[in-house]
Amino acid sequence: MKISIFGLGYVGAVSLACLARDGHQVIGVDIDATKLRLITEGKTPVVEEGMVDLMRDVAASGRVSVTTDAVEAVLGSEISLVCVGTPSAANGSQDQGAILRLAAQMGKALARKTVPHIVVFRSTLVPGTVEDVLRPIVERESGKKDGVDFHLCFQPEFLREGSSIKDYDKPPFTVVGANAEPAHEKLQALFGHLPCKYLRTSVRSAEMMKYCCNNFHALKITFANETARICGALGVDPFEVMDLVCQDTQLNISKAYLKPGFAFGGSCLPKDLRATAYLAKTRDVEIPMLASILASNEDHLELAFDKVVAAGKRKVGFVGLSFKTGTDDLRESPLVTLAEKLIGKGYELRIYDPEVHLARLLGANKSFIEQHLPHIGQMLHAELDSVVADSETLVLGSNSKAVIEALAVRLKPGQVVVDLVRAPAGALPAEQLQGLCW
Ligand SMILES: NC(=O)c1ccc[n+]([C@@H]2O[C@H](COP(=O)([O-])OP(=O)(O)OC[C@H]3O[C@@H](n4cnc5c(N)ncnc54)[C@H](O)[C@@H]3O)[C@@H](O)[C@H]2O)c1
Known part of the structure; x- marks a missing residue:
């Protein structure tokens, strides 16, 4: 295949080298003349394991050329991979200067192209950028239409610096956000041989999932490090603890607890987080991430409260009350807290939960509900x-x-259902459903 690559930093240079190694004809484009010269001389513009040998070999193969001219690159290729930098601006927003300039250049180049071209954005971009920001620029500059004359799509890049050639050859998966079949056909031809799943999605979901992956990695590192700080203060071996934690592949290193829903609650998670935060405080250990989990959970509960308020009606029926379906445990159930808040604001509540029978509640469960919803007897309905x-x-x-x-x-x-559990598709009339954040 004939491929042009815009932006020859870590992502672009490694992609250029690997694609040329795999037999493709690759045109590298950058505004940095030094990088282009290095590539022409068979040298690597980035320090990465394996790149010195690989760049020497692919430059000698004759399959690599470089240019600063976007028109030449687009006319000489059938697909363009865009890998320009998207660093942080001073205020924390994404600095899109390079990608905006690139979109304008791409549009001008596409104006000259007579056959459909595929443009794959591989730079990390805030969700909505391709369709709302870049597409209008490319269409305006080219005078052509996305989906007809060219196809813009987004394919997040998952390589890690230091092991990028290995990651290129063995990614966790290939995720492609595209609106048109020709884009998938081309990308499957390019990356379909890799030993991983090829997943199709919308452009926006592909953009968002890249952020999600990086945020999750940062969260995991911080979780291990905050845990280590507490362990250190307590004289516990953090490596042993985290190794044990990771050996649970049912609840810990698994899909469990990674599905959006309502706030968590129950008799364990809130109290144990509180105890952890207190323990850290007594040992002068800062654990800002762990200590803020309960505050985030309260924000989620507040969102549900706002949705009920926004529905604009005073008579509210709860379907479910316990902290988890299938149990009668009401302790720290976020639904109880939500009910409490609504009652406090004068809402008229009726509650149904097939598992909750007042006469059968015992011990801490009974005293929790007596303290938080003292008039539950008048609100709870058996049917x-x-x-x-x-x-x-x-x-x-x-x-x-x-x-x-x-x-x-x-x-x-006319009744509105504030859906905190995401009812299965089609189970309830969509026009009456108000999802929490979906
Ligand atoms: N570095 C990584 O490990 C990694 C991994 C996954 C995703 N990403 C994402 O990939 C993107 C690129 O990252 P990087 O680390 O390779 O960036 P980089 O800063 O190393 O390289 C970007 C290159 O783009 C060039 N450039 C800027 N404007 C250009 C234009 N108009 N035309 C052609 N070239 C232009 C720059 O000169 C530079 O060489 C970023 O969005 C980044 O978030 C990076």
């Missing part, structure tokens, strides 16, 4: 019928299939 019939807004906090089905047949037009 769903009366709760749905007499409420204007419903708060869905149970993800029981049977409960959601029962709600669906009782729901009346």
Whole structure:
């Protein structure tokens, strides 16, 4: 394939070398003449394991050329990979200066192109950039249409500096956000041989997931480091602790707890986070990330409260109350806190939870609910019928299939369901559903 690569930093240079190694004809484009000269001389513009030998070999192969001319690169290739830098601006926003200039150059070059061209943005871009910011520039400068004369798509890059050639050859997956089949065909031809899944998605999801991956990596490092600080203060071996934590592949290193939903609660997570924060404080250990988890959880609860308020009705029916579907444990249930807040603001509440029977509540569970919802006896209904019939807004906090089905047949037009569990698609009328952040 004939490929042009814009931006020959870590990502672009490694891609150029690996694609040329794999037999493709590659044109490198950069505004930095030194980088272009180094590549022409068979030298690497970035320090990376394996790049010295690889650049020497691919330069000798005759499959690599360089230019500063975007028109020449676009006319000489069928696909362009854009890898220009997107650093932080002083205020923390993404500095898009280079990518904006590149989009204008790309548009001017595409104006001269007579056959459809694929443009793959590989730079990390804040969600919405390709479709809302770059597409209008490219269309304006080219006088052509995305999806017809060219195809803009986004493919996040997952290589890590220091092991980038290895990561290029063995990525965790290939994720491509594209709106058109020709883009997928071309990218599958380029990257389909790699030993990983090829995942198709929307352009926006592809942009967002790259941020999500990097944020998750930073979160994991910080989690291990804050844990180590507490361990250090307590004389516990942090390596042993984290190694043990990582050996749980059911709940820890797994998909568990990584699905968006309502705030967490229950008898363990909040109290243990509080105890951890207190312990750190007593040892003069700073753990800002762990210490802020409960505050973030409260923000999530506040969001649900705002959604109920925004529904604009005073009669609210709760479908589900315990902290988790299938249990009657009400201790620190975020649904109880939400109910408490609504009652405090004068809302009229009716509650249904098939697992919660007041007469059967015991011990700490009983005293928690007596303290937080002292009049629960008057609000709790044994049947769903009366709760749905007499409420204007419903708060869905149970993800029981049977409960959601029962709600669906009782729901009346005009009632709004604030969905905290993300009811399965089609289970409830979409026009009546108000998701928490979906
Ligand atoms: N470095 C990494 O490990 C890594 C990994 C994944 C994703 N990314 C993302 O990939 C992108 C590139 O990162 P990098 O580290 O390779 O950047 P870099 O700063 O090393 O290289 C960017 C290159 O783009 C060139 N450039 C700027 N404007 C240009 C233009 N108009 N035309 C042609 N070239 C131009 C610059 O001269 C520079 O050589 C960033 O968005 C980054 O967030 C980086």
